[in-house]
Amino acid sequence: MTEYGIHCSHEQIPPAALLEAVVAAERAGFDAAMCSDHFSPWSARQGESAFAWAWLGAALQATNLSFGVVNAPGQRYHPAIIAQAIGTLGAMFPGRFWAALGSGEFSNEHITGGDWPRKEIRNKRLRESVDVIRALLAGEEVTHDGLVTVDRAKLWTRPAEPPPLIGAAVSVETARWVAGWADGMVTVNAPTERLREMIGAYRGVGGRGPVCLQVHLSWAGSETEAEQIAYDQWRSNVFPPPVCWDLELVEHFDVVSEHVTLDQVRSVVNVSADLERHIEWLRGYASLGFDRIYLHHVGQDLGPFIEAFGSKVLPALR
Template sequence: MTIVGFHASHEQLSPARLLDAVKRAEQAGFGAAMCSDHLAPWSVRQGHSGYAWSWLGAALEATRFSLGVVTAPGQRYHPAVAAQKIATLAEMYPGRFWAALGSGEAINEHVTGDDWPAKDVRDARLVETVDVMRRLLAGEEVSTDGLVRVDRARVWSRPAVPAPLLAAAVSAETAHEAAGWSDGVITVDQSPETLRSFIDAYRGAGGRGPIAVQVHLSWARTDDEALAIAHDQWRQSLVPAHLSWELERPEDFDARTADATPDEVAGTLVVSSDPSRHLDHLTRIAELGVDRIYLHHVGTEQAEFIDVFGDRVVPDLEAVTA
């Protein structure tokens, strides 16, 4: 059965409101949750970006389902620090926490003052980072002097069972490369053909962990309202992935999408007041063999979305894939 989870967007709600939302999602029948890990929002209009790791401790304590985070160790987070905080949450909440690791975006990483590397260097750095983190999580003392530098690091408080380390990936090529080191993979909603290629690449390279898809959507009581929400809050979806990794400030994304029309934004996600239309779209994703689907309503008002989808989408989607 496909697990249907709730995505908590730190870029759009304050940490306190986001904590209320994730608790409500569990009560409404969502089977899991995940969150973003940003230093800055995608847009000035979004206006938030709480620290994911403080929030995760509170969210895990306030709920009983599994929670994960998409994060980018290697520059803003030293891998020894990343391994320590992952180990701490996994020790406190056994079997409930996972982290998906990616190569990151300049909007979050440039603040260190270090140069933002080219994509091939970032990918190589991620492989080194994962190796360091896995060794630390296994109890080793680690020193390295490559793209990642570590001096006699050790994680002292560790869980009996390490938290799964998934790969955050968009392309089939990255999914293929990640199969060798990841405990699963998470991607974003794409065309059925692209998702199928992604899944085949991961499985074909030996990846045996769960496959998760994060789905951005816009729902409201009317189609016009849903469209207005998407246009206001999620127009950065029009920025191509390769460019979104390089822009450094929310203002840069706003400038790139200043002339975007509502219809253009609607071409990047499902925008509808009809829960059945969303269900149809999600069902097609689940039928590809996806293990987890995390729903992200791109609006800032989450309560009604959670209640409606908890009643009319989540149970039907789970039933389809049971």
């Protein structure tokens, strides 16, 4: 049976308010939660970007939910540090934490002052980082010289069972590639045929573990308000790769999104004031074979969304 979780957007909501929201989400019937580890938002209107790893410790302690985080090791973070973070949360909260690893976005990674490599180089760096993280979580002493360098690293605090390392993918090609190393796959909502192809590509070459979906949605008491929320908060997020990977600053995202239309926003966000419509969308995603679906209301006030979806949408889906 598909699990339904909540996506916790550090880029839009201050961490204390986000912690209150995820506690409320558990009480409302959500099964799980996830977030992304970014250094900056995609728009000044979003206006936040707290440190996900610090928040995760508080959120895991405050709830009984499982949690995941999307992270990009290799540039802003040394993979040994990510292995230590994963190992610590895994040891403290056994069986409740996973990490999804991806190749990153320049808007987060430029802060270290390094060059932004081509996509194929970023993928090679990611694969090296994954191998380093797995070896450290297995208790090995790791020395590695490549696109990342590791000198005699060893994790002294480790969980009995290493947390799953999930592959983050937004294309069919990447879905096929991550199947070679990942314990599952996570992606974001896209046209139905594209999602079907991605699951097929991942499973078709032996991809194991859960396939997970983050669904961007906007709901409010009226259609106009739902549209206003989506347009205000998410119009800077309509651009497919490589644009979303390669833009550098918040100001750049705001400039390129000045003339984005509401129809473009609707192409990446499920916008409706009708809860039945959201139920139909979510049933459609579940029918594709997603094991976990994380709901991301793109507004900055999660209270009404949590109450409405907890009382009406989740029971209908189950």
